Amino acid sequence: MHPARLFCWHFMAYPNLPEDFDEDHESGWVTVPNSLWDGDRTRGLYQEYLDQLVYADELGFDGMVLNEHHQNIYGLMPSPNLLAAALTQKTKNGKIVVLGNLPPMYLNPLRVAEEYAMLDNMSNGRLIAGFAVGGGPESFNYNVPSPHGRRRLWEAIDLIVKSWTDDGPFHHEGPCYPMRYVNVWPRPLQQPHPEVWVPGSRSIESMEEVAKRGYRYFLSSRSHGGGTRMAAKEFAGVMEKHGKTYTPFHMGVLMSVYVSETDEQAKEESREGIWYFLKNCLKGHLRKQGRSMTFGPGVPSQSLRSWEAFLNAPRSSGTMLGDADTWEELEERNSIIVGSPETVRKKLWDFIEDAQVGNLLIQFQFGNMKDHLARKSMKLFAEQVAPALRRDSAELFGQVFPQLNDEEPVEAAQ
Amino acid sequence: MSMRDLDVAGRKVQLFEAGEGNPVLYLHGVADMHGAAVGPFAFHEALAKECRILAPAHPGCVGSDEDNSMESVEDLTFHTLEVMDALGLDKVDIVGNCVGGWVAAQIASQNPERVGKLALIGAPGLFVSGSPIGDLFMAVQPRNGGIADLRSMLFADGEGALAQEWFPDDHRDKEQGMLRYQIFRCVARFGFKPPYFYHQKLRDRLYRFKGPALAVHGANDAFVPLDHAKAYADGFANGSVETVAGAGHAVILEQPDAVAAKVAAFLKG
Numbered sequence: 001m002h003p004a005r006l007f008c009w010h011f012m013a014y015p016n017l018p019e020d021f022d023e024d025h026e027s028g029w030v031t032v033p034n035s036l037w038d039g040d041r042t043r044g045l046y047q048e049y050l051d052q053l054v055y056a057d058e059l060g061f062d063g064m065v066l067n068e069h070h071q072n073i074y075g076l077m078p079s080p081n082l083l084a085a086a087l088t089q090k091t092k093n094g095k096i097v098v099l100g101n102l103p104p105m106y107l108n109p110l111r112v113a114e115e116y117a118m119l120d121n122m123s124n125g126r127l128i129a130g131f132a133v134g135g136g137p138e139s140f141n142y143n144v145p146s147p148h149g150r151r152r153l154w155e156a157i158d159l160i161v162k163s164w165t166d167d168g169p170f171h172h173e174g175p176c177y178p179m180r181y182v183n184v185w186p187r188p189l190q191q192p193h194p195e196v197w198v199p200g201s202r203s204i205e206s207m208e209e210v211a212k213r214g215y216r217y218f219l220s221s222r223s224h225g226g227g228t229r230m231a232a233k234e235f236a237g238v239m240e241k242h243g244k245t246y247t248p249f250h251m252g253v254l255m256s257v258y259v260s261e262t263d264e265q266a267k268e269e270s271r272e273g274i275w276y277f278l279k280n281c282l283k284g285h286l287r288k289q290g291r292s293m294t295f296g297p298g299v300p301s302q303s304l305r306s307w308e309a310f311l312n313a314p315r316s317s318g319t320m321l322g323d324a325d326t327w328e329e330l331e332e333r334n335s336i337i338v339g340s341p342e343t344v345r346k347k348l349w350d351f352i353e354d355a356q357v358g359n360l361l362i363q364f365q366f367g368n369m370k371d372h373l374a375r376k377s378m379k380l381f382a383e384q385v386a387p388a389l390r391r392d393s394a395e396l397f398g399q400v401f402p403q404l405n406d407e408e409p410v411e412a413a414q
Numbered sequence: 415m416s417m418r419d420l421d422v423a424g425r426k427v428q429l430f431e432a433g434e435g436n437p438v439l440y441l442h443g444v445a446d447m448h449g450a451a452v453g454p455f456a457f458h459e460a461l462a463k464e465c466r467i468l469a470p471a472h473p474g475c476v477g478s479d480e481d482n483s484m485e486s487v488e489d490l491t492f493h494t495l496e497v498m499d500a501l502g503l504d505k506v507d508i509v510g511n512c513v514g515g516w517v518a519a520q521i522a523s524q525n526p527e528r529v530g531k532l533a534l535i536g537a538p539g540l541f542v543s544g545s546p547i548g549d550l551f552m553a554v555q556p557r558n559g560g561i562a563d564l565r566s567m568l569f570a571d572g573e574g575a576l577a578q579e580w581f582p583d584d585h586r587d588k589e590q591g592m593l594r595y596q597i598f599r600c601v602a603r604f605g606f607k608p609p610y611f612y613h614q615k616l617r618d619r620l621y622r623f624k625g626p627a628l629a630v631h632g633a634n635d636a637f638v639p640l641d642h643a644k645a646y647a648d649g650f651a652n653g654s655v656e657t658v659a660g661a662g663h664a665v666i667l668e669q670p671d672a673v674a675a676k677v678a679a680f681l682k683g
Contacts, residue, residue, distance in 0.1 A: 026557060140552065145606035147599050151482060175483070291557045298551035300599035304480060307595045311588045318559075 002249070002397050002404045003390035004352055007097060008056035008378065009065035009254060009361045012049045012083075013281050014073035015368035016041045026291045027284030029072040029137040036073075046076075048371050050083065052364075054090045055375055059382035063095030063128065065361050068102050070141040074281040081115045088122040096123050097361070099197055099218060100130025103156030104149045105142045109177055113160040113184045120188040129194040130218070131157045136299030137284065146301035152176045154209055157196070161213075164193040197252065202231050203306045204238070211238040216359070218252040222286060222321050223333040228253060229355045247401045248358025248393075255348065256336040256363040258373075259380040263339040267327060270338055270377075273369030274330075278322045281367055287322030336366075341384035348385070352393050356400065415454070415462070419477065420470070422493070422500045428477035429501075430454065430469040433462030438681065439503060440469040441494065443512020443536070444550070445568050445664035448475045449597035450580050450590070457666040460674035461509070465681060470497045472514075474600040476593065487539070487604045487613055491520040498528060507681055511535040511666055512638075513601055519616060519646065522623035532627040533677050534646055536663045538611040538638045545639040547611045554598060559583065570634040570662035580667060611638075620649030627653040628680045630673055632661035656680075 016038045018024075025032060053064040064087055066080035077083060080098050087096050096119065103109045112131075120127040133149040134142070144152075155174040159182070162172075168183030188194055196215040200206030210217045219231050236246030258274070260266035283290040293299065302310070324330045327338070337347045348360070364381070365374040397404055415432040430447065432454060440458070442448045447458055448471040454462070461467060473493060474480035484490060494517050498506065507530040510518030515537025522529045538547050553563040560583035566572025568581065582590070605611045627650040631643035640657065647653035656676050661668040 136555070139606070143606070143608050143610075145485075145602045145604075147482075147603050148485065288556075288559045291552070291555060293552075293555050296555050297595045297598035298553070298555040298602075300595060300602055304474065304592075304596060304599070308592060311591045 001394040002247075002358070002407075004358050004360055004393035004397075005062040005249065006386055006389065007063045007065050007095070007359065007361045008053060008061045009067075009363045010049055010053055010365055011067070011075040011281075011363060012046075012077050013277065013365075013367050014042070014076055015045070015276070017073065017276075017280055017368075022279050022283065025283070027293065028074055028280050028282070029284035029293055030140045031291070032071075032073055032284070046083075049365070050086055050090065052371065052374055052378070053087060056378060057091035057094045059378060060386070061094055061382065063097050063126075064091065065097040065099055067099050067130075068132070070138055072137060072284070074285060081119065084119050084127075085122060088119060088126070094126070095128050096126050097128040097197070098130050099128075099199065099361070100132040102132055102134040102138060103160070104144055104152040105134050105138060109156035109160055110163065110179070110182065110184065112156070113163045116160070116194065117164065117184060117186050117188045120190055120194050121186050125189040125194075127188070127190070127194045128197055130197040130199070131160075132199050133301060135285075136294045136296070136301075139299045139301070140293065146299045149301050150205070157198070161193055161196065164188050202227070202234070203302065204234070205303055205306065207235050207238045211235065211244065212242045214244060216250055216252060218359075218361075219357075222254060222256070222335045224253060224255070224351060224355070225334060228351075228357065232355050232357055245403055247404055248356050248397055251357045252359030252361055253355070253357050254361045254363065255351070256366065257344055257348075257377065257381060258336070258338045258364070258366070259341055259344050259377045259385060261340060261380075263343050266338045266340060266343075269373050270366065270369065273366040273373070274336060274338070276367030276369075278324060282320070282322030285322070286320040288318070288320060289323070341380055344381070345385045345388055348389055349392060352389065353396060356397075358393070358397060420497065420500050422496050425473070425479045425481060426477065427473075427479070427497055427500075428471045430471075431467065432458065433464070433466045436465045436681070437503065437506055438465045438467055439498065439501075439506045439508045440467050441508065441510040441514025441517050442469060442472065442475075443510075443514050444597050444601060445580065445667055446511050446514070448472070448593075450593060452476055452589070452593070455667060455670060457670035457674050460671055461677060464674075464678040465507075468501060468503075470494075472597075472600050475596045480599075484603045487516060487520055490517055490604055491524065494521060495525065495528070504528065505530055507531040507533075509533045509535070509677055509681075510537060512663065513538065513605060513611075515539070516611070516613075519620065520613065522625075522627070522650075523616060523619040524622075526623045526625070529623065529625060531625055531681055532623065532650075533630065533680055534628070534643075535630045535673065535677070536632060536635055536638050536665055537629065537646065538605075538642065539613060540617045540642055540645045540649070541609065541612045541614065542639070542641045542645050545641040547639075547642075548637045550611075550637055551598070551602065551606060554594075556583075567636045568662060568664045570632065570660055570668060576667060577664075580664070617645060617649050620646065621651055624651045626680070626683075628656060628677070629653065630656045630658065630665065630676055632663055632665035632668065633657050633659050634661060635663040635665070637663040
């Protein structure tokens with residue numbers, strides 16, 4: 001049986017912004033002044049967030065997801081590896097997914113190879129190793145020219161994986177990171193190496209690089225319409241070109257969920273946190289209002305071919321997730337799913353059935369959402385949504401992807 | 415007036431040519447032919463009445479091949495020397511606008527024997543304490559859906575018709591959108607990372623160029639402050655400044671005839 005894998009993703013937003021933040025500031029990223037940090041109110045925040053992830057492990061999620069952002073209020077994780085290290089000691093079963101470190105931002109990718117190998121040992125082989133290029137804001141934060149990002153990323157990933165699989169010391173002669181002594185201690189526990197995940201935003205170039213190495217593709221999008229199904233089909237096609245067969249577990253997506261007893265109650269309880277997240281955390285990232293730093297000529301990481309495809313694509317309304325002002329607009333994007341266990345189950349099932357993606361990375365905590373609400377939603381999800389999704393997806397995937405039946409079952413959560 | 419492709423060490427470089435007489439190598443910038451339009455502006459047409467303009471598009475701009483290994487202004491300088499080799503230009507007058515001026519100054523300090531006269535227009539490239547270069551990359555990222563910040567960084571009148579015509583808020587016009595993306599992707603390769611749009615050592619190396627050097631600069635340039643033109647003029651052995659009142663960084667668009675007249679007079683003199 002191969003049920004969909006359900007992970008809990010925490011972004012660790014800064015929750016203590018002033019009420020009038022949106023009026024006074026053009027972005028929650030890069031230029032958001034750190035004088036807004038309220039040390040007294042923020043005391044204990046990391047503990048609260050870590051404990052929510054530990055709770056996810058206790059509730060039987062397949063893993064906990066962390067990621068890296070710098071100088072922003074969207075995610076207080078400039079170093080996700082520090083939090084992952086804490087999780088290795090506080091959790092027992094779930095995978096620890098770091099999605100990911102941003103090698104183009106660092107001087108030396110071997111630091112990532114070393115820290116990930118440490119995490120894999122410290123967690124008894126539970127690490128999923130993610131590598132990302134870094135977004136527009138990160139280019140500004142760390143002064144890394146966007147056009148160099150992908151070249152550096154792939155050289156770094158290949159060097160890191162080789163440092164895990166090949167005996168050292170060896171020379172590395174790449175143009176970005178030439179090294180005389182590659183000889184990583186410790187070696188990772190998982191053999192030949194931890195599962196590698198790489199995010200992409202539907203460019204064929206990224207899909208090619210991921211597919212030919214047999215890694216997992218994570219679709220970087222917060223909205224899931226027909227584009228997600230298309231991306232899965234495109235990635236399956238690219239894999240096939242490289243002589244590999246797609247299964248739902250080769251791809252992952254981010255969904256956001258809030259579950260309560262009824263649809264109305266779910267909206268009532270999550271409203272403050274969700275709109276704090278949409279208007280503040282996404283300002284500068286996925287919102288027209290304010291300064292948009294994620295995508296564009298100022299952070300030109302897309303190839304010329306991809307940019308041309310973007311200009312040729314039919315024009316969408318131009319609005320982004322953070323522009324949503326009503327529950328109805330939010331629902332259209334199929335990004336943040338709010339409702340009773342049955343409503344959430346049905347919407348997620350429709351998504352799984354349509355897109356046939358097997359790794360669901362789910363955000364439960366939004367913006368300034370209170371601890372007890374995030375926990376309540378996680379618990380209801382784990383007890384009243386996850387079992388049916390696992391059962392139905394295992395049946396569906398078994399029928400549509402018969403080759404899965406020949407494979408070892410994906411490690412089931414306890 | 416014509417466009418043709420050059421083979422430069424196996425890479426395609428698109429070259430615009432116009433005019434007759436003394437050859438002048440023209441190196442473009444951001445608000446410029448090859449960066450904002452395929453063909454020439456009034457400025458280039460006016461200058462082409464006085465000399466023969468040879469204007470290559472930088473790597474990745476218009477029809478020139480992109481060079482993914484380009485990581486610094488030295489790489490673009492070397493590439494431009496190769497373009498000069500391919501054109502058989504042993505020694506040539508160079509006019510450089512914006513980042514093209516920076517490259518021209520790099521060539522003049524490094525290979526002074528290859529340059530006759532040197533005219534820089536709104537050129538970055540130097541560190542001038544207290545006069546930081548504006549963040550072009552942040553300015554081109556939409557704010558509230560528009561790029562007014564870019565227009566006011568490039569033009570003295572950022573909301574005027576000229577600025578709106580060349581840099582409209584709608585970045586999805588295909589030709590403009592592609593050209594703009596191309597020039598920004600090219601310039602990000604050597605201008606984005608620290609040091610930002612300058613070379614640490616260029617200022618101390620300018621003295622090697624002994625020929626006539628002119629820095630033309632919009633008095634209201636909000637991208638490269640006017641002090642940078644003075645620093646260039648002071649740095650060269652034989653440098654001078656011409657300020658254009660009422661103009662910004664896109665001075666060749668804002669006052670094409672005045673700038674062309676100044677540059678032509680300098681090249682003739």
